[in-house]
Amino acid sequence: DVVMTQSPLSLPVTLGQPASISCRSSQSLVYSDGNTYLSWFQQRPGQSPRRLIYKVSNRDSGVPDIFSGSGSGTDFTLKISRVEAEDLGVYYCMQGTHWPFTFGQGTRLEIK
Amino acid sequence: EVKLVESGGDLVQPGRSLRLSCIASGFNFYEYAMHWVRQAPGKGLEWVSGLSWNSGTIAYADSVKGRFTVSRDNAKNSLYLQMNSLRPEDTAFYYCVKDTLRLLSKANIDYWGQGTLVTVSS
Numbered sequence: 647d648v649v650m651t652q653s654p655l656s657l658p659v660t661l662g663q664p665a666s667i668s669c670r671s672s673q674s675l676v677y678s679d680g681n682t683y684l685s686w687f688q689q690r691p692g693q694s695p696r697r698l699i700y701k702v703s704n705r706d707s708g709v710p711d712i713f714s715g716s717g718s719g720t721d722f723t724l725k726i727s728r729v730e731a732e733d734l735g736v737y738y739c740m741q742g743t744h745w746p747f748t749f750g751q752g753t754r755l756e757i758k
Numbered sequence: 759e760v761k762l763v764e765s766g767g768d769l770v771q772p773g774r775s776l777r778l779s780c781i782a783s784g785f786n787f788y789e790y791a792m793h794w795v796r797q798a799p800g801k802g803l804e805w806v807s808g809l810s811w812n813s814g815t816i817a818y819a820d821s822v823k824g825r826f827t828v829s830r831d832n833a834k835n836s837l838y839l840q841m842n843s844l845r846p847e848d849t850a851f852y853y854c855v856k857d858t859l860r861l862l863s864k865a866n867i868d869y870w871g872q873g874t875l876v877t878v879s880s
Contacts, residue, residue: 683864687803694853694870695803701866738803742865746819747793749803 648673648741652750658758665726667753669739674719676743683742686715686724689752690735698737699724729755760784760869762854767874774844780837780854780871788832791857793867794839796850806852807839808862815862822848844878851875 649672659665675682684702687695697706699715702722712727726733734757739750766778778794793808807828809816816828827840837854851873858866 677864679864681864683866685866694872696870697868700858700868706868740803740805740865740867742867745817747805747808747865749805752802 647746648675648744648748650739650741650748650750652737652739652753654753655751656754656756658756659729660758661731662728665729665733665755667724667737667739667755669717669722669724669750671720671722671741673744675722675741676719682718684715684717684722685740685742686713687738687740688733688735689738690732693735695738726755731757760856762856762869762871764852764854764871764874767852767876769877769879770844771880772845772878775840775842776844776876778839778841778852778854778874778876782835782837782854782856785856787830787835789860791859791862791865792830792837793855793857793865794828794837795853795855795867795870796848797853797873798847798850801850804850805865808857808865810862811860817862841876844876846878849876849878 651670653668682702686699689695698709703715714725736752738752761783764780791810794806807818825843829838853873854871855867856869
């Protein structure tokens with residue numbers, strides 16, 4: 647199985663400051679069609695996950711532009727340009743290129 | 759608006775069975791692959807099973823293979839998960855999840871339901 651490794655697992659941040667989460671896969675996530683099926687999800691306390699980014703860097707409709715995704719191959723990053731209170735929660739990366747589809751362990755974004 | 763509503767979660771004893779359902783609305787259900795993803799309380803996300811738009815391709819995580827069966831009824835906009843021989847480690851919230859793709863060769867999931875809680879305990 648493809649192992650997705652996120653870091654850090656806990657990220658204390660100051661409101662208004664940037665934040666960055668890393669996600670590394672144990673194999674390349676480039677599919678034979680040329681796409682890379684790497685997504686980022688946000689899970690606020692008590693809620694279901696919500697997709698923020700798909701195929702590495704495409705932001706979903708309604709997602710603020712403070713969120714951005716980047717990377718290639720096995721190394722990916724989610725950046726928040728300035729953290730707001732509503733951004734607190736757990737963030738997961740997920741690969742959809744190889745069976746079985748797998749998630750990272752999650753990164754908890756919390757107030758410093 | 760895409761809506762996915764799960765039901766069927768309950769407290770069951772180890773070794774018993776349970777069937778989860780998910781009713782979809784707000785999109786053409788028959789066009790998309792669908793998945794089940796679970797989350798043990800306070801833990802991370804685990805993909806459980808998925809099937810293509812026409813049920814032609816079905817896949818399971820090793821942890822549930824041989825015990826769980828996924829199915830869909832496109833006429834009823836419904837997704838199901840039959841869970842047999844339940845174990846305490848199957849205790850989790852089970853989410854019904856929509857994909858943006860028709861086939862299951864890869865996954866690009868977008869919308870999630872609110873989840874239904876399955877507790878396996880004696």
